[in-house]
Amino acid sequence: MSTSPAISRLPPLPALRDFIHMYKLQAKKILSQNYLMDMNITRKIVRHAKVRENDWVVEIGPGPGGITRGILESGCGRLDVVEIDRRFIPPLEYVAEAAGEGRLNIHHENALKCDVGEFWQNEEHRPPSIPWKNANLPNMHIIGNLPFNIASPLVIKYLKAMSYRREIWKYGRVPLTLTFQLEVAKRICSPIACSTRSRISIMSQYISEPEIVFKIPGSCFVPSPDVDVGVVRFVPRKTPLIKAPFEIIEKMCRQVFHYRQKFMIKGLKTLYPKELEMELSHELLKSCRIDPTMTSISLGIEQFADLSEGYYEQCKRIPGLFHYDYTRPKITIENLSQKPMPEMIEFLDEKEQENNVEAEKWSLKDFTVS
Numbered sequence: 001m002s003t004s005p006a007i008s009r010l011p012p013l014p015a016l017r018d019f020i021h022m023y024k025l026q027a028k029k030i031l032s033q034n035y036l037m038d039m040n041i042t043r044k045i046v047r048h049a050k051v052r053e054n055d056w057v058v059e060i061g062p063g064p065g066g067i068t069r070g071i072l073e074s075g076c077g078r079l080d081v082v083e084i085d086r087r088f089i090p091p092l093e094y095v096a097e098a099a100g101e102g103r104l105n106i107h108h109e110n111a112l113k114c115d116v117g118e119f120w121q122n123e124e125h126r127p128p129s130i131p132w133k134n135a136n137l138p139n140m141h142i143i144g145n146l147p148f149n150i151a152s153p154l155v156i157k158y159l160k161a162m163s164y165r166r167e168i169w170k171y172g173r174v175p176l177t178l179t180f181q182l183e184v185a186k187r188i189c190s191p192i193a194c195s196t197r198s199r200i201s202i203m204s205q206y207i208s209e210p211e212i213v214f215k216i217p218g219s220c221f222v223p224s225p226d227v228d229v230g231v232v233r234f235v236p237r238k239t240p241l242i243k244a245p246f247e248i249i250e251k252m253c254r255q256v257f258h259y260r261q262k263f264m265i266k267g268l269k270t271l272y273p274k275e276l277e278m279e280l281s282h283e284l285l286k287s288c289r290i291d292p293t294m295t296s297i298s299l300g301i302e303q304f305a306d307l308s309e310g311y312y313e314q315c316k317r318i319p320g321l322f323h324y325d326y327t328r329p330k331i332t333i334e335n336l337s338q339k340p341m342p343e344m345i346e347f348l349d350e351k352e353q354e355n356n357v358e359a360e361k362w363s364l365k366d367f368t369v370s
């Protein structure tokens with residue numbers, strides 16, 4: 001795939017509405033298709049994503065191409081779109097032709113199954129990778145007005161890849177700007193002790209800093225959904241707030257939030273087989289100094305960090321524990337003991353950062369001792 005470094009903005013195209021008639025692009029309910037036809041809103045999404053001239057962008061679910069046009073108008077160097085519905089490919093090809101050679105690349109794929117980092121793997125003009133510890137973000141973005149039915153699984157897939165610095169995150173702290181039903185957006189960004197606090201709040205906030213950058217009334221979409229929409233921008237953190245593998249944190253959050261109105265220990269116990277639940281749950285809570293009668297929504301990220309890191313130690317000590325599923329109690333931890341455990345990857349720059357903190361501590365100590 002060739003990419004021209006010379007940037008041209010987008011020449012005039014038929015209006016989006018005419019495009020939809022030309023290509024007979026009636027929205028399909030099964031694919032949660034709600035189009036954004038107002039270019040002021042699509043441009044606003046691109047502005048909030050902070051796309052600058054020459055940046056490289058991936059768009060998920062371009063549909064008839066409203067946001068696609070906004071991204072191309074911003075002067076991005078290259079845009080790759082991932083669309084599952086074949087009907088949109090010809091109109092997107094029309095836009096690609098207008099955008100200039102190599103600028104718009106169309107991938108007819110399922111976003112849940114593809115690694116968008118691969119699109120740029122062998123591209124010599126790719127913007128430079130930026131180390132995670134650096135304050136700057138790479139000149140790359142993922143943007144999408146997601147179908148409601150895939151928004152949550154897709155964001156979990158992306159947070160996981162982010163935590164392992166895989167897929168597009170091998171290039172650095174690439175930000176994500178995605179739309180969600182407003183209720184889901186509020187859960188993602190929820191502060192502690194709010195009724196919106198849930199598993200997705202912890203999963204999103206330990207690895208990134210999510211923010212609702214603006215809201216879009218449901219009436220702005222065609223056809224209009226019954227709900228309003230929140231645009232969320234996720235900026236990956238330089239260092240995650242929890243030091244345990246993603247799968248461990250995910251399991252801890254899932255079980256602890258299982259009984260939202262009850263004491264948190266009730267959910268915690270479901271991590272363990274019946275015969276071990278008292279011993280292991282109390283051991284964990286004691287080491288974390290957490291009151292078992294707290295509710296899940298009143299636990300902070302630091303407490304989830306202690307719980308997840310402590311549970312990870314228990315899983316390393318007790319083979320099979322990580323794979324135990326309380327809904328299938330007949331499958332014992334002995335049966336599961338041969339299954340591999342997720343492993344913590346230590347990234348060099350994190351180690352470096354820790355060493356710097358250690359070195360600082362030591363030099364201070366030396367100073368005060370002398």
Ligand SMILES: C[S@@+](CC[C@H](N)C(=O)[O-])C[C@H]1O[C@@H](n2cnc3c(N)ncnc32)[C@H](O)[C@@H]1O
Nearest residue numbers: 034035036061062063083084085110111145147
């Ligand atoms: C809510 S519509 C948004 C369309 C367009 N971006 C807009 O704002 O008008 C969601 C789009 O995602 C596409 N889509 C649905 N599931 C998908 C998947 N698994 N992978 C890629 N695209 C998907 C739909 O076909 C549709 O074009």
